[in-house]
Amino acid sequence: MSALSFEGLNVWFGEGRDRVDAVKGATFQVAPGETFGLVGESGSGKSTIMRALTGLAPHWSGHMSVNGRPVGRRRDKEFYKTVQMVFQDPYASLHPRQSVDQVLSETLYLHGFTDIEPRIEKLLDDVGLGPSFRFRYPHQLSGGQRQRVAIARALAPEPSILLLDEPTSALDVSVQAEILNLLTDLRAEHDLTFLMVSHDLAVVGHMCERIAVMQFGEIVEILGVDEMRAMQTTQPYTRSLLKASLGYIRD
Amino acid sequence: MTDLLDVKDLWVRFPTRNGVFDAVRGVSFKLGRERLGIVGESGSGKSMTGRAILRLIRAPGQVEAAHIRLDGEDLLQKSEAEMRKVRGERISMVMQDPKFSLNPVMTVGEQLIEAYQLHARGGKAEARRRAIEMLEAVSIRDPERVMRAYPHEMSGGMGQRIMIAMMLIPDPELLIADEPTSALDVSVQAQVLQILDKLVQDRGMGLIFISHDLNLVAQFCDRVLIMYAGRVVETCDADKLHEASHPYTRGLLNSLPRFDAPQERLEVLQRDPTWAAAPSVGPSA
Amino acid sequence: MSETQTGWRDWLLTDTPQSRNQARLAALFQGWLSFRSNPMAMFGLGILILLLLMAAFAPLLAPHDPFTQDLANRLKPLGTPDHPLGTDSLGRDILSRLIYGSRITLYIVTLVALIAPVAGLMVGTIAGYTGGWIDLGLMRITDIFLAFPRLVLALAFVAALGAGIENAVLAISLTAWPPYARIARAETLTIRNSDYISAVRLQGAGPIRIITKHIWPLCISSLIVRVTLDMAGIILAAAGLGFLGLGAQPPSPEWGAMISEGRRFILDHWWVATMPGLAIFTVSLAFNLLGDGLRDVLDPKDEK
Numbered sequence: 001m002s003a004l005s006f007e008g009l010n011v012w013f014g015e016g017r018d019r020v021d022a023v024k025g026a027t028f029q030v031a032p033g034e035t036f037g038l039v040g041e042s043g044s045g046k047s048t049i050m051r052a053l054t055g056l057a058p059h060w061s062g063h064m065s066v067n068g069r070p071v072g073r074r075r076d077k078e079f080y081k082t083v084q085m086v087f088q089d090p091y092a093s094l095h096p097r098q099s100v101d102q103v104l105s106e107t108l109y110l111h112g113f114t115d116i117e118p119r120i121e122k123l124l125d126d127v128g129l130g131p132s133f134r135f136r137y138p139h140q141l142s143g144g145q146r147q148r149v150a151i152a153r154a155l156a157p158e159p160s161i162l163l164l165d166e167p168t169s170a171l172d173v174s175v176q177a178e179i180l181n182l183l184t185d186l187r188a189e190h191d192l193t194f195l196m197v198s199h200d201l202a203v204v205g206h207m208c209e210r211i212a213v214m215q216f217g218e219i220v221e222i223l224g225v226d227e228m229r230a231m232q233t234t235q236p237y238t239r240s241l242l243k244a245s246l247g248y249i250r251d
Numbered sequence: 252m253t254d255l256l257d258v259k260d261l262w263v264r265f266p267t268r269n270g271v272f273d274a275v276r277g278v279s280f281k282l283g284r285e286r287l288g289i290v291g292e293s294g295s296g297k298s299m300t301g302r303a304i305l306r307l308i309r310a311p312g313q314v315e316a317a318h319i320r321l322d323g324e325d326l327l328q329k330s331e332a333e334m335r336k337v338r339g340e341r342i343s344m345v346m347q348d349p350k351f352s353l354n355p356v357m358t359v360g361e362q363l364i365e366a367y368q369l370h371a372r373g374g375k376a377e378a379r380r381r382a383i384e385m386l387e388a389v390s391i392r393d394p395e396r397v398m399r400a401y402p403h404e405m406s407g408g409m410g411q412r413i414m415i416a417m418m419l420i421p422d423p424e425l426l427i428a429d430e431p432t433s434a435l436d437v438s439v440q441a442q443v444l445q446i447l448d449k450l451v452q453d454r455g456m457g458l459i460f461i462s463h464d465l466n467l468v469a470q471f472c473d474r475v476l477i478m479y480a481g482r483v484v485e486t487c488d489a490d491k492l493h494e495a496s497h498p499y500t501r502g503l504l505n506s507l508p509r510f511d512a513p514q515e516r517l518e519v520l521q522r523d524p525t526w527a528a529a530p531s532v533g534p535s536a
Numbered sequence: 537m538s539e540t541q542t543g544w545r546d547w548l549l550t551d552t553p554q555s556r557n558q559a560r561l562a563a564l565f566q567g568w569l570s571f572r573s574n575p576m577a578m579f580g581l582g583i584l585i586l587l588l589l590m591a592a593f594a595p596l597l598a599p600h601d602p603f604t605q606d607l608a609n610r611l612k613p614l615g616t617p618d619h620p621l622g623t624d625s626l627g628r629d630i631l632s633r634l635i636y637g638s639r640i641t642l643y644i645v646t647l648v649a650l651i652a653p654v655a656g657l658m659v660g661t662i663a664g665y666t667g668g669w670i671d672l673g674l675m676r677i678t679d680i681f682l683a684f685p686r687l688v689l690a691l692a693f694v695a696a697l698g699a700g701i702e703n704a705v706l707a708i709s710l711t712a713w714p715p716y717a718r719i720a721r722a723e724t725l726t727i728r729n730s731d732y733i734s735a736v737r738l739q740g741a742g743p744i745r746i747i748t749k750h751i752w753p754l755c756i757s758s759l760i761v762r763v764t765l766d767m768a769g770i771i772l773a774a775a776g777l778g779f780l781g782l783g784a785q786p787p788s789p790e791w792g793a794m795i796s797e798g799r800r801f802i803l804d805h806w807w808v809a810t811m812p813g814l815a816i817f818t819v820s821l822a823f824n825l826l827g828d829g830l831r832d833v834l835d836p837k838d839e840k
Contacts, residue, residue, distance in 0.1 A: 041436035041437070041438065041439075042407070042436055054738055055737070056734050056737070056738075075740075076740075077740045080738055080739060080740045084738060085735075085738055087731040087734070087735065088731075089731065092730060092731045092732065093731035093732050093734075093735055094732055095732040095736075095750060095754075096732075096754070097753045097754060098753075099556075099559050101556060101559075106736070106739075106749070107736075107739050110736075110739040110740055110741050110745075111739065111740070132552045132554075133552075135553040135554065135555060135556060135558065135559035136551070136552070136553065136559070137559070137563065140551050143293070150735070153735065153739075156739075157739070172292040172293055172463065173292070173463070173465070173503055173506050173507055174292065174502065174503060174506045174519070174520035175292075176506070177506035177507075177508075177517035177518065177519050177520070178519050180508065180517055181516050181517055181519065184516065199436065199437065201510060202507065202508045202509065202510040203508055205508065205510055205513065206508035206509075206513065206514070206517070225513075229510065229511065229513070240438065241437070241438070244437040244438045244440070244441050245437050245510070246510065247466050247467060247470045248440075248441060248444050248467055248470040248471045268569070
């Protein structure tokens with residue numbers, strides 16, 4: 001049974017003439033423990049798939065299931081205990097007036113935990129922030145530290161599936177390395193399944209086992225990471241994307 | 252007089268409640284008609300360096316330097332009015348996000364024409380002809396249509412090309428590009444870089460290319476300054492960046508995931524406080 | 537002594553607070569530091585503290601009873617011995633009446649500040665967060681209230697409910713909330729789609745919890761600023777109602793009512809109307825200065 005399954009997923013924004021089809025007929029499965037990457041340029045619909053799964057994009061049709069349980073229109077607490085998300089920009093994903101302590105205790109409270117104190121300490125420890133960070137506000141944290149807090153928040157309900165929406169694109173490369181290593185460690189420790197969106201093929205290549213290449217809302221190709229590295233692709237779009245990501249080549 | 256730009260001992264200071272913060276600390280470099288890359292992490296002072304050259308640091312920030320010479324003229328000695336002339340006609344700057352640099356309520360054409368008329372007292376028709384020429388120079392296929400469009404109708408890559416076109420109208424000697432492609436998709440990024448590249452070669456412009464992307468700078472520029480904590484820690488030829496010796500540069504390079512060589516874990520940069528304390532490296536005067 | 541002072545300072549300015557309370561106090565202290573660096577705002581705060589003290593210790597400060605009439609000494613000019621600000625048409629000491637009047641002013645201001653912004657905050661955030669029909673309905677009601685001239689609407693309410701301070705407060709509040717609702721709604725619309733609200737939604741939080749615990753704290757600061765800037769208008773509206781005889785009733789020493797009484801003698805005995813006018817002016821100015829300073833401290837857009 002796959003951890004995540006999408007069949008014929010369509011997602012759109014707006015109604016009538018203004019309707020924009022962001023995702024068209026997306027079908028793929030993510031196995032438990034796997035890291036699956038969605039790549040493509042901006043506007044290709046890669047983040048929209050995650051937002052549809054979590055209910056942040058309300059207009060969708062098709063079939064989605066999590067651990068074999070189909071996802072309905074309304075998501076229950078059980079869903080949010082299984083699936084959590086880390087957002088792209090750590091400067092925008094933390095409430096500016098809430099300390100780390102408030103963010104985490106609110107999350108734990110919402111999931112019905114009663115042993116909040118020890119859990120906060122454990123979470124901060126898990127993401128490599130010591131107890132000294134507990135009462136800081138976001139403006140007292142660096143970008144990397146903020147993203148660690150965001151990861152701690154996502155881990156709080158002990159999910160089995162983590163959605164990563166460009167988790168390092170707003171960070172410096174040295175911080176990116178720290179966060180990617182942290183995610184790798186957490187995946188091993190907590191038996192997590194990752195669905196990761198990125199425009200950086202090197203990052204996806206580092207983290208993922210399989211990737212889906214998206215263009216104009218459609219999945220162009222699904223291929224393994226080894227095939228990607230070897231440029232074994234049948235699709236011209238995938239090849240051009242791979243070439244472009246190798247860097248600037250003077251004519 | 253071979254150097255287009257000669258910066259010596261540049262400091263940018265910001266007074267704060269807890270004392271003076273030095274954003275740029277004693278940076279010196281020379282630039283000919285070439286592509287100079289400035290790389291570093293956020294907060295390394297790379298953008299501040301670019302802005303300081305144009306004296307665009309807003310108060311209470313202060314710019315100090317032994318000299319900033321453009322073709323032998325010290326920019327620090329100029330009055331604000333003279334500086335405005337320099338900014339428009341001799342040095343241009345392209346910012347990271349075109350969305351914030353274009354006026355949203357004017358068409359692209361109007362903005363280009365206005366930019367031209369500010370610098371040359373040409374007629375409207377002449378200005379229009381030049382504007383279209385510039386749009387063609389940045390590989391915009393349908394310049395007439397683009398002239399009538401508003402900035403929000405443009406994609407990111409298109410907007411950035413328009414920005415470059417606008418900056419090129421006065422035919423500057425030096426272009427400062429601050430992360431010009433960071434907001435763009437990889438395929439568009441390549442096109443924008445090609446345009447910049449061609450312009451530098453065809454027009455003999457100098458280019459300061461500020462970026463956080465080491466690989467990009469290594470491939471695109473001729474020479475690279477690596478900045479850390481407001482100082483230049485290393486300078487080298489761009490094609491030899493991968494042989495760089497400073498531990499900071501090495502650390503940055505190693506922390507990048509490699510497309511061609513998979514690894515279990517990424518190397519994490521171990522910062523050494525002595526890097527920030529050591530003086531800037533640069534041309535010995 | 538000075539050592540413990542720097543100890544406190546360091547403890548408050550630390551980047552690594554050790555407890556919830558320390559973090560909260562540190563945030564307050566840093567706000568205070570940046571507020572303190574604005575001399576005009578400090579000046580405004582000083583006046584308002586004086587006003588508070590004046591209201592609290594009115595019986596001790598006032599040289600005379602504000603209601604005692606002394607027809608032998610009516611309309612005495614400024615500087616009369618025993619009546620430094622003169623007396624009014626019934627021979628009451630103007631200084632004493634001003635001092636007691638500060639209580640009424642504070643009473644009005646506090647009540648309006650408690651009613652109008654809270655009502656506006658609720659309407660605005662609910663409309664902004666839920667959207668759709670609820671938004672449409674609430675905002676049209678807001679528009680209707682906005683469309684009436686403020687004083688006319690207040691007049692209508694007072695006329696319906698009867699004259700008196702409580703009804704004046706109610707009338708002013710009823711006309712003052714729509715702008716707050718608009719501000720709160722506009723802020724909510726930008727906050728609603730932010731990632732940190734999405735993140736709480738992904739924890740299964742319901743709309744009421746999101747509005748009260750996550751959106752309100754962000755709206756409140758701009759509302760506080762707006763309220764202090766509006767205070768001048770509120771005091772003037774209360775004075776206006778008093779002036780028209782629809783607010784505080786004689787012999788109450790409400791400042792607006794005092795002006796109203798003094799207007800009959802404005803040409804020959806100008807101080808009777810001018811002194812309460814100056815008091816209103818000073819307090820309004822103080823609130824405006826305070827609001828300006830608070831805006832610099834509280835506006836989250838200025839934070840790094």
